[in-house]
Amino acid sequence: MTLTPAAKKIRAKRARRPVYLLVRKLMDPVTSELVGCLVPANEVDARLLRERRFHTGREVRAELKQPREEWQHRLIHKIGQLMVDNVEGWEQLGSHDAVKRLQRESGTCCEEMEMDIPGLGRLMVMQAESLSFDEMEQDRFQILFDGITEHIGKRYSHVMLDAVRAEFWEMAGTNRRAAA
Incomplete structure (x- = not known):
């Protein structure tokens, strides 16, 4: 399927959209230890992660920032x-x-x-x-x-x-x- 220029623009904007995550205590299935994990903050962010093909076990590079109040x-x-x-x-x-x-x-x-500014200068x-x-x-x-x-x-x-x-x-x- 060929995307229209508008659809390509929407897809590119969505790819740059930040994903919000929450820090939660979860049990590591390998070690049974409670660890802090980053999980999607809501369903929209979970969908964005799926669209970007971030799957369980995949290593990713991230720049993390705390959002403003x-x-x-x-x-x-x-x-x-x-x-x-x-x-x-x-x-x-x-x-x-x-x-x-x-x-x-x-x-x-x-x-x-x-x-x-043309006609006015700098x-x-x-x-x-x-x-x-x-x-x-x-x-x-x-x-x-x-x-x-x-x-x-x-x-x-x-x-x-x-x-x-x-x-x-x-x-x-x-x-x-x-x-x-």
């Missing part, structure tokens, strides 16, 4: 939505776009790049790092969160209503307490 990822997007809902000039953005704007404005976790722009769970480590995400909340505190908190400002500082404080 999902609640912090949701929290930073809630802060982005708070900006969209309460700061003039932000209402056209989605929560993710608001976070990326804050990231570029603050310069936190950004790389300065030179771009050649411009320096801030390229924000990806927030993707698989791209940004937890410690880097903490730097991002702290930088964005500090930026909001300095640049935007004075334009927020008291109740909104209090909600923002509660969200920022929740993350700081949990990280400590």
Whole structure:
């Protein structure tokens, strides 16, 4: 069967998708010893392993990373939505776009790049790092969160209503307490 270009693209993307695993204590059938084992976190990850032909007993090479805290990822997007809902000039953005704007404005976790714009010449722009769970480590995400909340505190908190400002500082404080 010949795959269409779209199907090939989907298959290639799936092949790069990370597989999430859980560490479990299981009995080694050879030694009867309890050992820590990596097992698929869910049915989707089990299917991905089967599709990639990872079978029991096969040696594999892996780069292991601990995923970021999902609640912090949701929290930073809630802060982005708070900006969209309460700061003039932000209402056209989605929560993710608001976070990326804050990231570029603050310069936190950004790389300065030179771009050649036809008719304008060379411009320096801030390229924000990806927030993707698989791209940004937890410690880097903490730097991002702290930088964005500090930026909001300095640049935007004075334009927020008291109740909104209090909600923002509660969200920022929740993350700081949990990280400590």
